Amino acid sequence: MTPSLEQYRSIVGDAVIQHLMQLARHLRGLKIVHVNSTSEGGGVAEILQCLLPLKKSLGLDVSWEVTSGDREFYECTKKFHNALQGNKVAINNAMLSHYEKINSINYERLKDTLENADIVFIHDPQPAPLLRFCADRKGRWFWRCHIDASHPYRPVWKYLRDFVTLYDASIWSLPSFAQNLPHPMYVVPPSIDPLSPKNIDLDSSDLKDVYKTWHLDESRPIITQISRFDRFKDPLGVIESYKLAKKFSPLQLVLAGSGANDDPEGAEVLEEVELARDNDPDIHIIVLPPDAHRKINALQRVSNIILQKSLREGFGLTVTEALWKQKAVIGGDTGGIRIQVFNHHTGFLVNSPEGAALRIRYLLKHRDILENMGNKAKEFVRENFLITRHLREYLTLIISIMHNSKERIILQA
Numbered sequence: 392m393t394p395s396l397e398q399y400r401s402i403v404g405d406a407v408i409q410h411l412m413q414l415a416r417h418l419r420g421l422k423i424v425h426v427n428s429t430s431e432g433g434g435v436a437e438i439l440q441c442l443l444p445l446k447k448s449l450g451l452d453v454s455w456e457v458t459s460g461d462r463e464f465y466e467c468t469k470k471f472h473n474a475l476q477g478n479k480v481a482i483n484n485a486m487l488s489h490y491e492k493i494n495s496i497n498y499e500r501l502k503d504t505l506e507n508a509d510i511v512f513i514h515d516p517q518p519a520p521l522l523r524f525c526a527d528r529k530g531r532w533f534w535r536c537h538i539d540a541s542h543p544y545r546p547v548w549k550y551l552r553d554f555v556t557l558y559d560a561s562i563w564s565l566p567s568f569a570q571n572l573p574h575p576m577y578v579v580p581p582s583i584d585p586l587s588p589k590n591i592d593l594d595s596s597d598l599k600d601v602y603k604t605w606h607l608d609e610s611r612p613i614i615t616q617i618s619r620f621d622r623f624k625d626p627l628g629v630i631e632s633y634k635l636a637k638k639f640s641p642l643q644l645v646l647a648g649s650g651a652n653d654d655p656e657g658a659e660v661l662e663e664v665e666l667a668r669d670n671d672p673d674i675h676i677i678v679l680p681p682d683a684h685r686k687i688n689a690l691q692r693v694s695n696i697i698l699q700k701s702l703r704e705g706f707g708l709t710v711t712e713a714l715w716k717q718k719a720v721i722g723g724d725t726g727g728i729r730i731q732v733f734n735h736h737t738g739f740l741v742n743s744p745e746g747a748a749l750r751i752r753y754l755l756k757h758r759d760i761l762e763n764m765g766n767k768a769k770e771f772v773r774e775n776f777l778i779t780r781h782l783r784e785y786l787t788l789i790i791s792i793m794h795n796s797k798e799r800i801i802l803q804a
Contacts, residue, residue, distance in 0.1 A: 394586040396448045402585055403779045411779065414786040415449035421509040422530070423453040423789075426501070428468070428517035430457045431681035432649055433619065434581060434708045435514050435537055441584035441778050442785070456504060458497040458518045463489050465655050471516040474547035475540040476623060476703040482547065491520055498524040510789055512562075519554040531792050534558040537581070537705045539726040541567045560792055564706045564727055577788045580727065581706045582781035583715060583772070588684035590715055593692060601689040605675050607643060612755055615645040615694035616709075617687055620660040620678075623703045625723065628744045630667045630674065632700065635748035637673070640755050647677035647690055691716050695761070696754055700747055704728050714738075715772045717765035721750045731776070735760075737768040 400408050425443065427435050439455055446453040460468070467490045470480045498505070498521050505511060505521065509530040513521060515537055522532050534555050540548070540563075548570065555561060555572060562577045563569040569576050583590055602609050614633060618624040626646055633644040646664060661678065668674045679686060691697060697713035699722040706727030713720050714731060720738035722728040732738040739750040754761045 394444075394584075396445055398586055399777075399779055402773070403777060407779050407783070411449060411783055411786070414783065414790065415446075415451060417790055418786060418793075419450050419452075421452065421789075421793075422507060423451060423510040423512075424456060424504055424508040425453070425512045425514065426456045426458060426505075426518050426521065427514035428458050428460065430455075434706065436681075437587075437589075437708065438581055438778075438781070439514075441587055442782060445778065445782050454504070456501050458494075458501075458521075460493045460497075460517070462655060464493045468517045469655055471547060471551065472538060473623075474544040475516070475536075475538045475551075477542045477544060479544050480547065482550075487550065494518060494520040495524055497521065510793075513558070516551055519551060522557045523554060531559040532557075533560050533562055533788075533792075535562045536568065537564060539565075539568055539703050539705050540570055541565075541726075543570070560788070562788070565730065568705075568726075575792065577784075579781065579784045579788070580730065580776065581708060581711075582776050582778045583708060583711045584778040585715060589688050590712060591688070593685070593689055597685065597689045598693050601686070601693050605645070605677060607645070607675065607693065611641045611643055612695040613643045613645060613693060614696045614698055614751060615647065615690055616698040616700065617645075617647045617690065617712075618699065618701075618709055619648050620657045620664060622656070622660055623701055625700045625702050626660065626664045627667050628702075628747070629698055629700050630664070631744035632698070632747035632751065633674065634671075635744060636751040639752050642751075643673045643675065645675045645677060645690060645694065647675075647679055647687065649679045649681045649683065687712075688716075691718060694718065696721060696751060698747065699723065699728060700741065700744075701725055701728060707731065711772055711776045714768035714776075717769045719754055719761050719764035719768065721747050721754075731771075735764075737764055737771055 425439055429436050443453055443455050467486045470482050474480045505525055506527050507529055511532045512535050514535045560575040561572055562579050564580050566578050616629050636642055664676055691713050697718045697720045699707050699710045701723040704726035710720050710722055710728055710731045714737055720732050722732040722740055724740040724742050732740055734740060741747045741750060
């Protein structure tokens with residue numbers, strides 16, 4: 392059952408709820424549309440699954456459209472993703488033409504909805520060209536980039552920039568990610584929903600089922616990374632960190648995640664992870680369906696330490712989820728992890744498997760520090776990274792763009 396806005400009052404306070412209602416009154420009657428490339432799997436879909444019901448509970452007319460594509464299309468957009476995160480990738484003209492053709496087909500299917508919307512949010516590169524086809528648009532369009540584009544591979548960014556400059560505004564997760572564009576640019580970090588199945592409190596039976604289902608030993612520490620099987624998440628580096636730390640302390644490692652419809656590389660990376668496991672019975676590689684939210688919740692809660700040893704990271708919602716569950720996080724010193732993990736306060740930032748292993752050993756040896764970090768972590772998320780803050784900033788920027796604000800507005804948590 393989808394939570395109502397009133398259910399968040401006890402978590403965030405009366406003032407936050409009243410402010411949301413105040414903002415929403417200015418937007419009633421507008422048609423708002425979100426467009427992305429997948430309905431499940433990955434952080435964008437998860438955020439939209441939570442955000443849209445809350446907008447509707449405020450009386451807003453909001454809808455969510457999902458574009459489609461074939462394997463060649465998703466191979467191209469995966470290259471875009473890797474290139475925006477700094478990899479040098481070759482994308483030939485035939486692949487780019489196919490990318491534009493698929494977007495043209497998607498536009499024809501969504502034409503009536505997009506042309507008649509007052510506000511359109513287009514998420515990430517997959518549907519970025521849709522605006523170019525919309526000659527008779529009625530409303531204002533935002534391009535929302537969830538990727539760490541701080542140091543993109545320039546030839547690819549130059550190609551995508553031609554589509555993105557057409558938008559009325561763009562939204563980025565961190566100021567450092569934003570590229571120079573000739574329109575207002577907003578900064579809105581992502582968020583989690585504390586009342587979603589992935590974040591609600593669980594009873595002891597849920598936790599016991601996790602131990603039983605995946606043959607985990609309750610008597611030994613568990614370190615866990617939950618993410619897509621993606622090279623930028625560095626699962627091989629996580630395995631190396633575990634092997635180094637295990638020399639000094641008995642450990643179990645959980646690598647759990649699901650695939651996404653728009654990520655064709657997942658199966659290949661999973662094979663590499665299985666090979667690196669090298670038949671170690673204490674490395675548990677768990678492939679979950681995209682809707683296994685309660686299982687992910689339980690895995691995080693039974694873990695002593697959560698890792699997110701990413702090499703590049705747009706934000707890292709799994710970090711936010713872990714912090715909310717009062718877990719210290721050892722994360723890669725990159726992207727959105729940097730604004731969530733603070734050394735000696737909510738966890739540790741690391742740059743190598745050796746560094747991660749050292750911090751694992753330290754936290755397992757100093758359990759009082761581990762507990763104190765967890766307590767700080769939950770309050771930090773409550774103040775900065777819950778869905779109600781995210782919703783407030785989206786409503787605020789819509790009001791800004793509808794009133795033709797000439798200023799560049801930086802909205803920070």
